[in-house]
Each structure stands twice: as structure tokens, then as C-alpha cells.
Amino acid sequence: MSDLSLIRNFSIIAHIDHGKSTLADRFIQICGGLADREMAEQVLDSMDLERERGITIKAHSVTLYYKARDGKTYQLNFIDTPGHVDFHYEVSRSLAACEGALLVVDAAQGVEAQSVANCYTAIEQGLEVMPVLNKIDLPQAEPERVMAEIESVIGIDATDAVACSAKSGLGVEDVLERLIQTIPSPVGEIEAPLQALIIDSWFDNYLGVVSLVRVKHGRIKKGDKVLVKSTGKLHQVDSVGVFNPKHSETADLKAGEVGFIIAGIKDIQGAPVGDTLTLSTTPDVAMLPGFQKVKPQVYAGLFPVSSDDFEDFREALQKLTLNDASLHFEPESSEALGFGFRCGFLGMLHMEIIQERLEREYDLDLITTAPTVVFEVVKKDGEVSYVDNPSRLPDPSMIEEMREPIVRANILVPQDHLGAVITLCVEKRGVQHDMVFLGTQVQVIYDLPMNEVVLDFFDRLKSVSRGYASLDYSFDRFQPAKLVRLDILINAEKVDALALIVHRDNAPYRGRQLVEKMSELIPRQMFDVAIQAAIGGQIIARSTVKALRKNVLAKCYGGDASRKKKLLEKQKAGKKRMKQVGSVEIPQEAFLAVLKVDN
Numbered sequence: 001m002s003d004l005s006l007i008r009n010f011s012i013i014a015h016i017d018h019g020k021s022t023l024a025d026r027f028i029q030i031c032g033g034l035a036d037r038e039m040a041e042q043v044l045d046s047m048d049l050e051r052e053r054g055i056t057i058k059a060h061s062v063t064l065y066y067k068a069r070d071g072k073t074y075q076l077n078f079i080d081t082p083g084h085v086d087f088h089y090e091v092s093r094s095l096a097a098c099e100g101a102l103l104v105v106d107a108a109q110g111v112e113a114q115s116v117a118n119c120y121t122a123i124e125q126g127l128e129v130m131p132v133l134n135k136i137d138l139p140q141a142e143p144e145r146v147m148a149e150i151e152s153v154i155g156i157d158a159t160d161a162v163a164c165s166a167k168s169g170l171g172v173e174d175v176l177e178r179l180i181q182t183i184p185s186p187v188g189e190i191e192a193p194l195q196a197l198i199i200d201s202w203f204d205n206y207l208g209v210v211s212l213v214r215v216k217h218g219r220i221k222k223g224d225k226v227l228v229k230s231t232g233k234l235h236q237v238d239s240v241g242v243f244n245p246k247h248s249e250t251a252d253l254k255a256g257e258v259g260f261i262i263a264g265i266k267d268i269q270g271a272p273v274g275d276t277l278t279l280s281t282t283p284d285v286a287m288l289p290g291f292q293k294v295k296p297q298v299y300a301g302l303f304p305v306s307s308d309d310f311e312d313f314r315e316a317l318q319k320l321t322l323n324d325a326s327l328h329f330e331p332e333s334s335e336a337l338g339f340g341f342r343c344g345f346l347g348m349l350h351m352e353i354i355q356e357r358l359e360r361e362y363d364l365d366l367i368t369t370a371p372t373v374v375f376e377v378v379k380k381d382g383e384v385s386y387v388d389n390p391s392r393l394p395d396p397s398m399i400e401e402m403r404e405p406i407v408r409a410n411i412l413v414p415q416d417h418l419g420a421v422i423t424l425c426v427e428k429r430g431v432q433h434d435m436v437f438l439g440t441q442v443q444v445i446y447d448l449p450m451n452e453v454v455l456d457f458f459d460r461l462k463s464v465s466r467g468y469a470s471l472d473y474s475f476d477r478f479q480p481a482k483l484v485r486l487d488i489l490i491n492a493e494k495v496d497a498l499a500l501i502v503h504r505d506n507a508p509y510r511g512r513q514l515v516e517k518m519s520e521l522i523p524r525q526m527f528d529v530a531i532q533a534a535i536g537g538q539i540i541a542r543s544t545v546k547a548l549r550k551n552v553l554a555k556c557y558g559g560d561a562s563r564k565k566k567l568l569e570k571q572k573a574g575k576k577r578m579k580q581v582g583s584v585e586i587p588q589e590a591f592l593a594v595l596k597v598d599n
């Protein structure tokens with residue numbers, strides 16, 4: 001579109017489950033991106049693709065044409081948060097392509113932690129935020145209360161927020177009309193040299209690297225020679241286009257527009273996210289401010305159950321990083337588990353997704369060790385290092401100071417559950433930073449050790465508040481702490497892959513809990529298995545898995561063949577994810593026992 005005043009680039013931000021996807025689907029339907037009949041099919045199709053490619057095309061960008069009540073047809077480029085909604089940087093990446101954002105708030109649920117966090121990210125990036133109250137069809141919807149909450153908790157004007165039901169379609173056209181009025185059209189010069197920002201890149205088996213870009217100035221078309229600013233490499237453009245939501249080629253992409261570029265690039269490192277594209281004829285175009293580099297927050301060791309799978313595992317990880325540049329890995333060798341990789345993830349959800357993909361798509365049986373955060377270690381000689389693997393912690397005699405990562409957590413909770421939430425934060429060594437009463441809700445801000453938060457804090461928070469509290473957090477700083485390494489010994493042998501870094505005051509309790517849990521998870525063997533927890537040379541807890549005396553089948557009292565078969569199958573399935581450590585078989589669950597104890 002060459003008339004920029006007819007373009008609107010926007011994103012939808014919301015707390016999980018407030019109706020973002022439903023509203024997006026309704027927009028697609030209204031704008032005729034898909035016929036009614038096609039709707040379900042198409043949405044499902046893209047889900048298949050999503051699984052194949054690890055991306056949601058629908059969620060990347062959808063270009064729709066909306067005939068407004070003023071008689072004009074507007075190009076709406078809706079850019080969704082790719083991948084995991086939880087991760088801030090992904091949100092900020094999508095927002096970089098937009099002039100505005102719809103803040104969707106569930107009119108029954110009210111403002112929750114991610115509504116606040118995502119809204120602030122949008123405001124920081126200079127976007128126009130337009131509040132939308134969704135789910136007004138619900139009998140328990142309280143638009144008035146929620147409007148007041150948007151104003152008091154987030155601090156933006158919500159007096160004329162549009163109310164709608166994404167489910168029934170009621171008011172959704174009003175949302176589109178308001179969006180056209182409220183969200184500014186992009187500014188850019190079509191005649192200027194090309195300057196385009198790479199919002200996302202992913203690898204497609206047939207096409208190579210596909211990049212989603214926002215063109216700031218100029219235009220780009222098939223056949224152009226494009227220059228990737230950071231690598232200095234030139235590539236010939238094979239095709240450009242938009243998702244509507246189907247992949248559809250266009251003649252060109254112009255200033256103000258959002259779409260894809262395919263240029264025969266074979267590696268996503270060749271089109272890095274946040275980079276600037278220009279044409280080979282205008283190499284001096286300025287770089288656009290890119291995105292902050294994200295660092296992994298959680299590390300764990302991943303080891304193939306069978307050492308024969310090591311090379312396949314390496315290949316699988318390499319393939320996965322083609323689509324997910326935020327996955328880090330480097331070879332690791334463990335005395336107990338052999339050769340594997342230490343992998344860095346953005347969070348526990350990311351870790352679960354990667355693990356699941358490795359198992360499902362690459363058919364690998366893996367053992368994952370307990371996740372850990374990164375600690376800052378100052379040695380006596382002044383050297384500062386970062387330790388992401390407890391077994392690599394230098395000898396205590398060489399350590400001057402240990403520092404742990406602290407997050408600032410923003411919790412929103414109804415007053416009735418405030419006490420329980422505070423108790424939980426204190427138990428997790430939290431320090432209160434602020435507390436503000438906002439109508440029926442309370443906003444509490446705590447500084448918490450990241451180590452305590454990544455494991456099970458979220459689940460605990462939900463359970464102590466009956467599901468009402470919501471949480472958002474981000475890394476704040478490293479802070480000195482009394483930390484020690486907790487070693488686990490199996491039959492008197494230290495197992496490096498089971499070591500943990502814990503706070504010294506909690507160590508005895510943690511140690512006891514851990515060995516007890518492990519003794520429940522390690523199956524009985526032909527001999528007694530002693531499990532011990534130790535700090536330095538001192539044993540602080542012990543438990544024993546008693547030797548197996550009887551044949552397991554003896555339980556079946558003879559006759560019942562099908563039961564016998566079932567029992568054997570169960571045993572076999574259980575065996576799959578076990579690792580022989582010395583003479584003892586340890587199942588996957590025991591390596592993750594730390595996630596299962598009530599910390």
C-alpha cells in the first residue's frame with residue numbers, strides 16, 4: 001500500500017487466557033482472510049505447521065484488509081508474540097514492528113501481572129496502547145470494576161475502553177473501528193534507501209531461512225540484492241510477501257509494511273533477529289537499534305540414555321537451534337552420565353518444550369539433570385566466573401564470595417490471599433520491596449532469589465492463592481549469599497550429575513527432603529542402596545532403598561496372565577529412561593527429585 005495513512009501495525013498484548021488468540025481469529029474472520037468454513041481447517045493447518053516448524057505463522061504476522069465504516073480499506077498488519085508468551089523479549093520484539101498495541105483484559109478476571117508487564121513494555125517502546133475489555137458475555141463480567149483497575153494498577157486512561165466478546169463476536173467490529181482511530185499510521189519514506197528490521201527468522205526445510213521484517217523506509221522486491229548489515233553478506237531475494245494468514249507472495253514490500261523475505265539464506269545466523277537489511281546499492285544505510293541479546297536463565301545437563309545416541313543428539317540440537325537461536329548448548333561430560341550437553345534455556349517452559357521436541361521429533365531418550373541458575377563466583381585471586389553447573393564449582397577454599405541472581409517479582413493478588421502469598425515469599429527468602437493496595441487487589445513487589453523462583457514458585461503461588469495470584473519477574477542483580485554445594489552420594493560414590501547449589505541455611509532441610517524423595521523414586525535393586533547428602537566431607541542426611549527380596553511377579557498370585565503382562569510392560573516402560581550409575585539404576589524422576597520435594 002503506498003498510502004501510509006491506510007496502514008495500521010499493531011500487536012495484541014494480554015495476560016495468558018484473556019482471549020488474545022480468540023480475538024485474533026475473529027479479526028481474521030471479519031476481514032475475510034478465511035471463509036467461515038475454512039476457519040477451523042485453516043487454523044488447524046497452521047497448528048500442524050507450527051508443530052513441524054516450531055513457529056506459529058498465524059502468530060507471526062497476519063495482513064488483513066478491513067473495509068471501515070468511513071468507506072476506506074485499511075491494511076491491518078497484526079503481529080503476534082511468536083513462541084512463548086511468557087518471555088518478555090519476544091513481546092518486545094514483536095512490538096518493535098508496531099505503532100500500537102491492544103491491551104486485552106478479561107472483564108471477569110481483571111488486570112493480572114502479565115497485563116501490567118506487557119503493557120509497560122509497549123509504553124516503553126513508545127506505542128499507543130488501546131485497552132479492550134473482553135469476555136463481556138460472561139455473567140460475572142464487571143467492566144466497570146476492571147476499567148477502574150486498568151487505571152489504578154496500570155495507570156492508563158480506560159474511560160472509553162471498548163468492550164467486546166471475542167467469543168460471540170459482539171463489539172469486535174467496534175474494536176477494529178477504534179483501532180483505526182487510535183493507533184497511528186506508520187511513518188516512512190518509500191523513495192528512501194531500504195531500511196528493514198528483522199523481527200524474526202526461522203528455518204524452513206524447503207525455503208531455507210524465512211525472515212519476518214518491518215520495512216521502515218524504501219521498498220524491496222524479488223530479484224533485489226539484499227545486504228545483511230551485521231554480516232556484510234549479499235543475498236538475492238527469491239520472494240517477498242505477507243501472511244494473510246496463508247503464505248502469499250506480493251510484488252514488493254514497502255515502507256510501513258510487515259512481511260516476509262526469502263533470500264536463499266541457509267542458516268539463521270545469516271539473518272539474525274534484530275539486524276537491519278538494505279540493498280546492495282545503498283550499503284551505508286544506518287543500522288536500526290536491534291534487540292537486547294537474551295541470556296539463558298536456566299541450565300541443565302541433557303544426556304542420552306544410550307551413549308550410541310550421542311551424535312544423533314548433537315545433530316538434533318544443531319537442527320533445533322536453526323529455529324530457536326535462544327537455545328544454547330555445549331558438550332559436557334559427567335562421570336556418572338557420560339557424554340551429553342549442558343543446555344541453557346530461557347526458563348522452565350522453554351526447557352520443557354525443547355526436551356519434548358527432542359524426544360518426540362528426534363526420538364531420543366534423554367536424562368535431564370536438575371535445572372540450575374547461573375551463580376557469580378569471586379575467587380580468592382579476584383577472578384570472577386559464572387557457574388552454570390554445580391559440579392564445576394571451584395573448591396570452597398578458593399572461593400572468596402558467591403553471588404546468586406535476584407529477580408524482582410511483581411505479584412498481583414486479591415486481598416483475601418495476601419497473607420498466604422507473603423508467607424510464601426518469606427519462605428523463599430524474599431525481601432519485600434513495595435506493597436500497594438489497588439481496590440480489591442494488592443500489588444506486592446518482592447526481591448527473590450532466582451534459584452527459588454524458577455523451580456516451583458509459580459505453582460506454589462497459584463496453589464496458596466487458589467489460582468488468583470499472578471506473577472511477573474525479571475532478573476535484577478547478583479547479590480552475595482551463603483551458598484554451598486550439596487553433593488549426593490549413591491552407595492558412597494559422589495554422583496556429579498546430582499549435585500546442587502543451595503543456601504547454607506536451607507541445606508540440611510533440603511538434603512533430608514531430597515534423599516527421602518530419591519529413595520522413593522529409585523526402584524529397589526538386588527542390594528541395599530544408600531543415598532546420602534553431603535556438604536564438603538560432612539554427611540547431613542541419609543536414606544536407604546532396601547534390597548528387593550521377591551520376584552515382582554510373585555505379587556500376581558499365579559493365574560492372571562494379563563496382569564502379569566501389564567506388570568512386565570510397566571517395568572519395561574519404566575526402564576526406558578534409566579541410567580546405570582555405578583551398579584545402581586537411576587530413573588529420570590530421581591534426577592529431577594529436587595523439583596518434586598516441597599521446598
Ligand SMILES: Nc1nc2c(ncn2[C@@H]2O[C@H](COP(=O)(O)OP(=O)(O)OP(=O)(O)O)[C@@H](O)[C@H]2O)c(=O)[nH]1
Binds near residue numbers: 017020021134135166
Ligand atoms: N466467554 C468468553 N470466553 C472467551 C472469550 N474470548 C476468549 N474466551 C475463552 O477464553 C479462553 C482463552 O482464550 P485464548 O484466546 O486462547 O486466550 P489467549 O490469551 O490467546 O491465551 P493463550 O493463547 O493461552 O495465551 C478460551 O477458552 C476461549 O474460548 C469471550 O469473549 N467470552
